[in-house]
Amino acid sequence: MAETSSRPAPPEVDRQAASQAAVAARRARAAVKASIASREVSPLTVLDRATADPEGVEGRLRVTEFLLSVPAIGTTKMQEALDRLAISPAKRLGGLGRHQRLRLRQFLIERENRTGRQRNRLVVLAGPTAVGKGTVSSYIREHYPDVLLSVSATTRKPRPGEVDGVNYYFVDDAEFDRMIVEGELLEHATVHNAYRYGTPRAPIEKALAAGRSVLLEIDLQGARQVRASMPEARLIFLLPPTWEELVRRLIGRGTEDTAEQQRRLETAKVELAAQDEFDYKVVNHDVAEAAREVVDLMKVRAAPSRP
Numbered sequence: 001m002a003e004t005s006s007r008p009a010p011p012e013v014d015r016q017a018a019s020q021a022a023v024a025a026r027r028a029r030a031a032v033k034a035s036i037a038s039r040e041v042s043p044l045t046v047l048d049r050a051t052a053d054p055e056g057v058e059g060r061l062r063v064t065e066f067l068l069s070v071p072a073i074g075t076t077k078m079q080e081a082l083d084r085l086a087i088s089p090a091k092r093l094g095g096l097g098r099h100q101r102l103r104l105r106q107f108l109i110e111r112e113n114r115t116g117r118q119r120n121r122l123v124v125l126a127g128p129t130a131v132g133k134g135t136v137s138s139y140i141r142e143h144y145p146d147v148l149l150s151v152s153a154t155t156r157k158p159r160p161g162e163v164d165g166v167n168y169y170f171v172d173d174a175e176f177d178r179m180i181v182e183g184e185l186l187e188h189a190t191v192h193n194a195y196r197y198g199t200p201r202a203p204i205e206k207a208l209a210a211g212r213s214v215l216l217e218i219d220l221q222g223a224r225q226v227r228a229s230m231p232e233a234r235l236i237f238l239l240p241p242t243w244e245e246l247v248r249r250l251i252g253r254g255t256e257d258t259a260e261q262q263r264r265l266e267t268a269k270v271e272l273a274a275q276d277e278f279d280y281k282v283v284n285h286d287v288a289e290a291a292r293e294v295v296d297l298m299k300v301r302a303a304p305s306r307p
């Protein structure tokens with residue numbers, strides 16, 4: 001008796017704690033599956049999170065339960081997909097090999113492109129300063145002429161070589177105020193605490209009505225406004241390969257002085273912290289590759305290469 005009562009309790013306490021943790025983890029996984037099923041979160045975002053943190057909630061999801069939570073995928077489609085992608089049903093998302101992950105990603109993109117045909121033509125590209133948004137957008141303008149690249153209005157002055165109506169519509173404060181009052185802007189924001197930028201609404205509505213895809217290259221505040229006013233828009237966050245590379249690109253561009261660079265890097269930290277609000281993340285290792293990923297998410301074919 002005495003021996004029993006003085007025996008240390010920890011093993012049972014450990015067991016209890018472990019089973020509580022298992023219940024909490026199961027609940028967390030169920031919540032992720034429910035948000036995929038209700039289209040609150042894109043399966044691609046879940047896959048990205050699993051890749052970033054293989055031991056996190058998303059990483060611990062079995063590939064079978066993940067696929068079954070995607071709307072309109074049942075057991076048969078799930079099994080066919082896993083066969084085709086050469087992925088074992090026992091795998092967890094966080095445990096996929098690189099090639100398996102890329103195949104699964106492509107499968108999900110193609111599926112979304114088929115099922116979301118008419119709804120997802122407006123794409124917002126945002127990301128921290130100097131990540132390469134302008135470079136990737138220009139590449140898209142050149143190589144994918146089917147995409148309309150929205151031209152923003154801004155109160156900043158043109159830089160040498162910039163053309164009114166091509167790079168931006170350069171307007172003064174009074175004109176910008178008028179555009180806001182008349183409801184001509186889909187969104188607008190003061191960027192880098194300096195000038196105002198806004199997206200003219202009319203060209204976008206016209207292009208969408210004509211069945212064209214539209215790309216907006218705007219800042220985080222603008223992206224949030226578009227999400228609120230046009231929830232069908234797809235939001236893409238462009239990421240640098242590393243923080244050091246972002247700093248290198250900003251300094252290498254050489255368009256800001258040191259104080260302005262510091263200010264932008266502070267903003268970049270805040271912006272990077274918002275990346276999980278976006279539907280997709282694309283890492284800008286290589287401009288052509290990043291552009292292709294963005295365009296894949298818009299389902300637009302490249303222009304036939306010229307002889």
Ligand SMILES: Nc1nc2c(ncn2[C@@H]2O[C@H](COP(=O)(O)OP(=O)(O)O)[C@@H](O)[C@H]2O)c(=O)[nH]1
Pocket residue numbers: 129133134152153156187188189191197198199217218219220221222223
């Ligand atoms: N919200 C919003 N941001 C914009 C718009 N156009 C450009 N921006 C953002 O404003 C910043 C442009 O900064 P700046 O260095 O002056 O111009 P850039 O050299 O053309 O990038 C970038 O972060 C853009 O994403 C717009 O229409 N709306």
Ligand SMILES: Nc1ncnc2c1ncn2[C@@H]1O[C@H](COP(=O)(O)OP(=O)(O)O)[C@@H](O)[C@H]1O
Pocket residue numbers: 127128129130131132133134135136249250252253284285286287
């Ligand atoms: N994939 C890339 N690899 C290397 N340098 C890049 C890449 N993409 C962009 N850059 C360079 O990084 C700098 C910032 O790009 P930019 O398009 O101006 O960024 P943002 O529009 O996001 O502020 C430019 O000097 C550009 O040439």
